[in-house]
Amino acid sequence: MSEERKYWVPALEKADKVLAVLASEPASLKLIDLSRRLEINKSSMFSLLNTMEALQWVKRGTGDTYSLGHAFAAYGSSYVKHYDLNQSFHEEAASARDRLQETVQLAKLEGNQVRYLGKVEAISPVRLQSEPGMLLPAHATALGKAMLAQLSEEELLKLYPEAELAKLTPLTIDNREALFRQLRMIREQGYAEDDQESVMGFRCAAAAIHGGEGHTAAVSCSMLLHQWEVKAGEARAEMIALARRLSAQRS
Structure with missing residues (x-):
């Protein structure tokens, strides 16, 4: 055989x-x-x-x-949207990566977790461990929080029925109330951050991609702390601009 x-x-x-x-x-x-x-x-x-x-x-x-049957219409639609978004991401994210000289990532929301879909890497001696297909808790990542912030309170309560949240690092948000407060702020400012909440030594900025099947995708840029001190404002602006470009292509 x-x-x-x-x-x-x-x-x-x-x-x-x-x-x-x-x-x-x-x-x-x-x-x-x-x-x-x-x-x-x-x-x-x-x-x-x-x-x-x-x-x-x-x-x-x-x-x-x-x-x-009808299932194949849904499967086909999902495939096309995923494929088009991934392709557009790689085309659009390259310029953001080159300007920032940092790795840019694409992810979608699956329940209360983030699934990484794409990655445009910068040349760096330090490589991010997240790879396409990998899952991480949404509340511990800027990508996840950017997408969670677009959901209603009812939807959030379904995703987080328990008050306590798992910690990936000592700095991960560990309770629902604190998470929901932060999500309200993210919704107003239009971007999310994580401060060493998924990996110690790294900070991250992310923005949600709108259109398609709701607010289920986002882009992010992660970097070492000493780089964040220099590039934080630029990283936020680049991720917001990248998310807007990708959103325009999905609408």
Whole structure:
């Protein structure tokens, strides 16, 4: 058995074949047609289609023919938005990085966590540990706070039902009340900061990207403390300007 197929899931392979056929021939094939075309027995095809219909991967229409379901419209929309934003970020963030000579990052909000999506790195002997795909608590990062500040109090309470918050460093905000006070200030000033709250020795400025699916993305610039003392104002201005440029492209 090849390494590629060592952990293969046959049911997913069958589902993929069904979806490929339905994408090319929507609303023209019934269960029996799919069974014959793909050489999958009727019982297995029934179970497969029944599950896929419940997941909204497929839909059964007039005459019991099948087409792709609503889930794929949502998946496709999400993919396009993510791809376009990531591409735009890399194009737009390069100039901000060059002016600041610091690394610029892109992230989205997932519940009460931040998922890093993109990174435009500056040449530096010190490299940020955050990488695309990595998750960090939103309350401990400037990126997270920039996005949380755009949410309603009701939405925030759902994300933070407990009064106490986990600390990543001794300086991380550790209670909901203090976080919510800071978020109100961030909402007014248009940018967020973290003061060694996720990593000791680093400070960060971030601004939320508007448009698309609400306020679910943001950009940030992190730097060592001695650089922050010199570049803090410039970093705030660059992140606000970068977020505005990306927001304009999403609207």
